[in-house]
Amino acid sequence: METLIEEIYALEILDSRGNPTLRVYVELFDGTKEFSSVPSGASTGQNEALELRDNDKRYGGKGVLKAVNNVNTTIADALIGMDATKQKDIDYTMIELDGTENKSKLGANAILGVSMAIAKAAAKSLNLPLYQYLGGTNAVRIPVPCMNILNGGEHADNSVDFQEFMLVPHGAPTFTEGLRYVAETFHTLKSILKKRKLATSVGDEGGFAPDCESNEAAIELIIEAIKKAGFKPGKDLSIAVDNAANSFCTNLKDNYNLVWSGKGKVTSDDIIDLAGEWLEKYPIILWEDPLAEKDYKGFKKFTKKYGDKIEVVGDDIFVTNTKYIKDGIKKNLANSCLIKLNQIGTVTETIEAVRMCRDAGWRYFLSHRSGETEDTFLADFAVAMDGGHLKTGSACRGERIAKYNRLLEIEHELGDRAEYRWS
Incomplete structure (x- = not known):
């Protein structure tokens, strides 16, 4: 057969961080x-599949020659x-x-590289576009880009505890226009930061x-931008927040420490209450x-209070693993999975x-990683999965722009068949 692997x-x-990958x-x-x-x-969850690293002198131990060898021998x-x-x-x-639960023998990085390349x-x-091969002929929905506009946490060396503040152009008529909305706001924010003599370096x-005065000051800057x-907050553009709470929780359960904002040690309830205050004041939709x-009690309480108003997304708690997603659905820990x-x-x-998310009536939020490459697989995959939204970084850095440009191509290919909607 012609499609046999040779x-x-x-x-x-x-x-994109200058670290080895496959x-x-x-x-x-x-x-x-x-x-x-x-x-x-x-920013990773404890239960993620394992990246196999060499742990030797090369690249500070981050080399992947073991994983490369596993592809070239055992897997091939x-x-x-x-x-x-x-x-x-x-x-x-x-x-x-x-044969391991977390792919630690061959390396999830080795296995995934093969899986994507074969697809x-x-x-x-x-002779099919990847999005159609994976999603079928009805794969026509272009995701709303949730663009990272301001970084904190483990993605930046600054004074913001929360990891990501994203712009969501749900009010745009097309992906092309939505991308314009967020790109123009991104550049406007840069001019605001310059005027205030704040850093315009990126994460x-x-x-x-x-360096913002507080976590809330980051949102206020975005609203101003x-x-x-020239856009209307809540109508044209809204905000999505990623706390990445593992990064400021020492035991991954209930010991939170908001160092940069000056709040210091706080409880799950404090964070839940803070979210309630922000939801009253700002157009946050995710x-x-x-x-x-490991803060299952807090997650459940957060979802119970706000899940009918916004999308509550679990990332580190579910790690794209059906074992943990199934448990989260059963316990009502969230209403969406990253x-x-x-x-x-794979x-x-x-x-x-x-x-599994779709069958349970949950949403699912397709995402890149902070260490990316110029590969555009994710863009096609997001269209194939019909999830409605995607995060793949900001309006700069080539490895992020490559995904956005691929989505522009897909929207053009689909023409009048292309759909663009938040839900």
Whole structure:
């Protein structure tokens, strides 16, 4: 068969932070060649699938030559001759080959690189765009871009505790216009920061990283930028927040410490109350990881209080793993799950996580990682999964812009069939 796998190999490359990652190449018997590159996270959940690192002197121990070797030997030996269009069979062959719960033997980075590259090769061989190959002929919904505009936490060296403040152009008529809304507001914010003599340097995901007087001051800057750019807060553009609460919770359960804002040690209830105050004052429509991954009681209380008003997203608490998502659905811990391919390690398992959310009536929020590459797989995947929104960084840094530009291409390809809506 023409779609049988003829060759698989990997190289060590660098991600957007200058750290090593993998690029995996696949060739099929019909001559089709494709490759995919693997992202890496900084703010990670304890139960994420394991990135295999070398832990030697190279790159401060962050080299991935062990993972590269696993692709070039163990994985290649098992997969060569298999049909690239049998994605589930391929992915579960690698899962069984690894044999660990968190893919620590072969490395989730090795497995995911192969999984994505094979999907891209199969789509190309069948002369289908990747979003249509993975999502079918009805994959026409372009996600609303939740653009990172201001960074804090582990993504920036500044005085903001919360990790991400995002712009959400849900009021735009198309993705193309939505991207314009957020890009124009991004540049307007830069001018505001300059005028106030605040830093205009950016964090890992391209958002600005100024030293603000408080976490709330970050939101006030964004609201000012929205208005100055000529848009209406809450109508054209709203805000999404990612606390990434693990980063300021020492025991990942109930010991919170908002160092930079000056509040110091706070409780789950304090954070929940703070959220209530902000929701009354600002057009926030999504809140990710408001509490730490083991603070089940806090998550449940937060969702009970605000889940009928906003999207409450679990990231570190669920790590794109159906085992944890199923438990979260049962316990009403959230109403949405962040979806990251490299948290679980295969295309198939990521799709299964999406389906579980969909079947439960939950939303699912497709996401990049802070350590990214120029690979655009995520853009096509977001369209294929029909989730309605995506976060893939700010209006700068090439590895982020590559995804936005791919979505512009997809919207153009779909023409009048393209849909753009928040829900």
